[in-house]
Amino acid sequence: MNRRKIIEQNIFRTLCGIASYSLIFMLGFIILIIFYKGVGSLSLEMVTKPPSGGYYFGGDGGILNAIIGSLYIAIGATLIAIIFGMPAALYINVHLVKRKKLQNAIRYFLDALWGIPSIVYGAFGFTLMLAMGLGASLLAGIITVALLITPIMIRTFDEVLSAIPMGLHEASLALGSTNTQTAFRVMLKQGFSGFITAVLLAFGRGIGDAASVLFTAGYTDLIPRNLDEPAATLPLAIFFQLSSPIPEVQERAYAAATILTIIILIISLTARTFSRKFTRTSIK
Amino acid sequence: MLKTGTVWKQLSSGWMVSSLTVILSIPFLIGVALLIKSTPLFSSQSLWQLIGTSEWAPSEGRFGFLPFIFSSFYVTILSFLFAAPVCLLSAIYLTQFASPRLSTIMHPVIDILAGIPSVIYGVWGILIIVPFISQVAAPLFGTTSPGYSILAGGIVLAVMCIPYMLNMLIETFRTVPVGLREAALSLGATGWESVKHVVIRKSISGIISSFGLGLAKAFGETLAVMMVVGNMVRLDANPFQAGYPLPALIANNYGEMLSIPRYDSALMFAAFLLLVIILIINLVFRYFIYKAQKV
Numbered sequence: 001m002n003r004r005k006i007i008e009q010n011i012f013r014t015l016c017g018i019a020s021y022s023l024i025f026m027l028g029f030i031i032l033i034i035f036y037k038g039v040g041s042l043s044l045e046m047v048t049k050p051p052s053g054g055y056y057f058g059g060d061g062g063i064l065n066a067i068i069g070s071l072y073i074a075i076g077a078t079l080i081a082i083i084f085g086m087p088a089a090l091y092i093n094v095h096l097v098k099r100k101k102l103q104n105a106i107r108y109f110l111d112a113l114w115g116i117p118s119i120v121y122g123a124f125g126f127t128l129m130l131a132m133g134l135g136a137s138l139l140a141g142i143i144t145v146a147l148l149i150t151p152i153m154i155r156t157f158d159e160v161l162s163a164i165p166m167g168l169h170e171a172s173l174a175l176g177s178t179n180t181q182t183a184f185r186v187m188l189k190q191g192f193s194g195f196i197t198a199v200l201l202a203f204g205r206g207i208g209d210a211a212s213v214l215f216t217a218g219y220t221d222l223i224p225r226n227l228d229e230p231a232a233t234l235p236l237a238i239f240f241q242l243s244s245p246i247p248e249v250q251e252r253a254y255a256a257a258t259i260l261t262i263i264i265l266i267i268s269l270t271a272r273t274f275s276r277k278f279t280r281t282s283i284k
Numbered sequence: 285m286l287k288t289g290t291v292w293k294q295l296s297s298g299w300m301v302s303s304l305t306v307i308l309s310i311p312f313l314i315g316v317a318l319l320i321k322s323t324p325l326f327s328s329q330s331l332w333q334l335i336g337t338s339e340w341a342p343s344e345g346r347f348g349f350l351p352f353i354f355s356s357f358y359v360t361i362l363s364f365l366f367a368a369p370v371c372l373l374s375a376i377y378l379t380q381f382a383s384p385r386l387s388t389i390m391h392p393v394i395d396i397l398a399g400i401p402s403v404i405y406g407v408w409g410i411l412i413i414v415p416f417i418s419q420v421a422a423p424l425f426g427t428t429s430p431g432y433s434i435l436a437g438g439i440v441l442a443v444m445c446i447p448y449m450l451n452m453l454i455e456t457f458r459t460v461p462v463g464l465r466e467a468a469l470s471l472g473a474t475g476w477e478s479v480k481h482v483v484i485r486k487s488i489s490g491i492i493s494s495f496g497l498g499l500a501k502a503f504g505e506t507l508a509v510m511m512v513v514g515n516m517v518r519l520d521a522n523p524f525q526a527g528y529p530l531p532a533l534i535a536n537n538y539g540e541m542l543s544i545p546r547y548d549s550a551l552m553f554a555a556f557l558l559l560v561i562i563l564i565i566n567l568v569f570r571y572f573i574y575k576a577q578k579v
Contacts, residue, residue: 009476016377019370020390023450026443027393030400030408037411084303091300106308108570113311115497115566116559117504119531123555124314126538127321150307180293183300201399208401211506211531215538235403239507242407257407261400268399272392 031261038258041251047259051221056241056249063256068223069231072138073213074206077145078153081202084146085153086195090183092154093161097169107158113151119211121148126215139227141217148212149202156201160194160275161187193274200271204264210235234260315559322553324546334553340517347550349557351519355434355527359509360502362438362523367445367502368495375453380465380479398447406511409440414512422524429524432514437527440512441502449498452573456490457483489572496569500562506531530554 045062052061096103125144134140164187172182188195210233218230219240234256241253325334328345337348378390418431429435460483468478484491514526515536534551541548 005474005477009474012373012476012479013377013381016373016381019373020377020382020386022370023374023390023397023446024393026446027397029412030404030443033408033411034404084307087296087300088304088307091297091304095297095300104574106304108567108574109308109311111570112563112566113307115500115504115562116311116314117501117506117531117562119504119506119534120314120318120555120559120562123534123552124317127317127552131317147310154307178293180297180300184296204399208399208403210401210403211535214535235401235507238403238407239511242410242511254407257404261404264399264401264404265396268392268396272395 031265034254034257034261037251038254038256040255041248042255042258046252046255050223055221056244057246063232063234063237063252063259065221065223066232066234066237066256067259069138069217069220070207070234072224072231073141073145073217073233074203076138076142077149077206078199078203080142080146081150081153081206082199085150085157085198085202086188087183089154089157089161089198090187092158093164094169094183094187095179097166107155110151110155110158114155117211118148118209119214122212122215125212129216134228136216136218136230137228138217138224138231141213141231141233142227144212144216145206145209148209149206152205153198153202156198157191157195160191160197164190197271197275200267200274204267204271207267208235208260208264210239234263311559311563315556315563318552318556318559322549322556325549325553328546335557338519342544342547342550345546347546347553349530349554351517352528352530352533352554353557354519355513356503356529356531358434358521358523358527359437359441359513359529360499362434363441363445363502364495364499366439366442367449367498370442371446371449371453371494371498372491375450375457376479376483379454379457380483381475394447394450397443398451402444402505402508403511405440405444406508409436409508409512413439417524425524427522427524430514430526432512432526433524434513434527435523437509437513437529438523440508441505444505444508445498445502448501449494452494452497453491456487456494456573459490460486489575493569493572496565496572500565500569503565504531504558504562506535510535530558534558 043062045060047062047067048064049060049062050065051063052059055061092103092106096106121144125140125147128143129136129140168186168190169182172186173179177185213233214236217233217236219232219236220230221232222229224231238253238256238260241249241256244250244253325347329347334347335349335353338350339346339348340351378387382390413436414431417433417436418429421435422429422431464482464486465478468482469475473481509529510532513529513532515528515532516526517528518525520527534554537547537551541551
C-alpha cells in the first residue's frame with residue numbers, strides 16, 4: 001500500500017483519538033476544578049441553614065433556602081411535565097402508530113421546541129405571570145420550568161416507547177383491549193424504566209436551569225411556604241454570590257456549585273442505571 | 285364494569301389529546317405573546333432602526349439592537365469554530381475506530397457533560413478561562429484583555445455545545461450502512477479513506493444539520509456566557525474585548541425594565557428575535573435530518 005495513505009490515516013486516527021479522549025479530560029477537569037474550589041468551604045451549616053442577617057457580608061448561615069426552593073420548583077415542574085408529557089408520548093406511540101406522517105411531524109415539532117432557549121421561556125413566563133396578576137413566585141417558576149422540560153420529557157419517553165416491538169402492541173389489541181388500555185396497561189409498563197429515565201432527565205434540567213427562573217421565581221432568603229411566595233434557586237444562589245466582592249461569599253458560591261454538581265451527578269448516574277437496558281441514546 | 289370502562293376510556297383519551305394539543309401550541313403562544321408585548325416599540329422606531337442601529341439609550345427611548353446581535357453572532361461563530369472540529373473528529377473516532385469499551389465509557393461522559401447546568405460552566409469559565417485569557421492568551425497575541433471577553437464566552441460556549449452536537453453527529457454516522465464502508469475497504473481503501481470518501485460524504489447533510497442545530501443552541505445560551513463575556517455595549521471586532529449578547533441583555537436588565545418606559549417592550553423584542561432566529565434554524569435543519577433519515 002501507498003505509504004502516504006498510511007501516514008494520512010495515522011495522522012487522522014490520532015487526531016480523532018485525541019479529540020475523543022479530550023472530552024473525558026474536559027469532564028474531569030471541570031468537575032475537579034469545581035470540587036477543588038468548593039470542598040474547602042463546604043460545611044454542614046451550608047446545607048442545613050438558611051442565610052442569616054449578615055450572610056452576604058460573610059456572616060453565618062447557609063443556602064438551605066436555595067436548595068429547598070430548587071427542589072420545590074424542579075419537583076413541581078416535573079409533576080406538571082408528567083401530567084402533560086406522559087399521555088402525550090403514549091398517544092403518539094399508540095393511537096398514532098399507523099399515521100407515520102403525523103407522528104413524524106409531531107416529533108419534528110417537539111424537537112424544534114426542545115431547541116428554544118430557556119431565556120425565551122423565561123421571558124414568556126414573565127409575560128404570562130404579569131397577565132395572570134402574579135408576582136415573582138414559586139408558582140410562576142414552576143409553570144415556566146414545566147414549559148421548558150415537558151418537550152424533553154416527551155421526546156425521551158417517546159424514544160423508548162418507539163423501540164418497543166410492534167408485536168406486543170398488536171398482541172394487546174388482538175386480546176380485545178382498546179388503544180387506551182394498550183397505552184396505559186401495556187406500553188407504559190413495558191417502557192416504565194424509560195419513563196423513569198425521562199422523568200429524571202427532566203428533573204435534572206429543571207433543577208439546573210437558571211435563565212427561566214431568573215424572571216419568574218425571584219429570590220429570597222426565606223424558605224417558601226406558599227405557592228405565591230418567591231423562591232430562591234440553587235443556580236441563582238451561585239450566580240448572585242459569585243458576583244459579590246466579598247471573598248467569603250464567593251467561596252460559598254463555589255461550595256454551592258459543588259452541591260449542585262453533586263446533585264446533577266447523582267441524577268445522571270441514576271438515570272443511566274435505569275436506561276442501561278436501552279441502547280439508543282437520546283439527544284440532549 | 286363496562287360503563288366505567290368507557291368513561292375511563294373517554295376521559296383518558298381526552299386527556300391524551302388535550303395534553304398533546306397544549307404542548308404543540310406552546311411555541312405559537314410564546315411567539316404571539318412576545319410579539320404583542322413588543323409592539324409599543326414599533327410606534328417610535330421602525331424594524332430596520334431597531335436591528336440596524338447601534339445607539340442604546342433606554343432612558344431616552346432609543347433602542348439599537350445591532351451591538352447585541354453582533355455580539356451574539358460573534359460569540360456563537362467563535363464557539364462553533366472551536367467545537368465543530370472536536371465534535372466531528374471524536375464522532376468519527378467513536379463510531380468508526382473506537383473499541384466497544386471506549387464507547388461504553390464515552391456514553392456517560394457525554395451525557396454528564398450535557399447535563400451539567402450552565403451556571404456550573406460559568407463558574408468554571410470564571411475560574412479557568414477568564415484568568416487564562418487575561419494572563420496567557422492576550423499577552424501571547426500582544427494585546428491586553430480584562431479576561432471577561434468575547435473569546436472567553438466563545439470557549440465556554442464551545443465546551444457546552446460539544447456534547448449536544450456530538451450526540452447528533454454520532455446518530456448521523458450510525459445511520460451510514462456498514463456495507464458501504466466495507467465496499468470501500470474491499471476496493472483497497474484505507475480505513476481513513478473509507479471514512480473520508482464514504483462515511484462523511486454519505487452523511488454530509490446530517491453533519492451540516494448537526495452543526496446548524498449546535499449553532500442555534502449556542503445562540504440562545506444565557507447564563508454561562510453572561511458570566512464570562514463582560515457585558516459591555518460595543519461594536520468591536522477584537523475578541524479580547526467584552527461584548528454583550530442578546531440573551532445576556534434580557535437576563536441582566538429584567539430588574540429595571542418595568543421602571544423605564546418601553547424598556548420592557550425592548551427586552552421582549554429581544555426575546556422574540558431570539559425565538560424567531562432559533563426556531564427557524566431548528567425547523568430548517570431538523571427538516572434536513574428527517575429527510576436524511578428517511579433515505
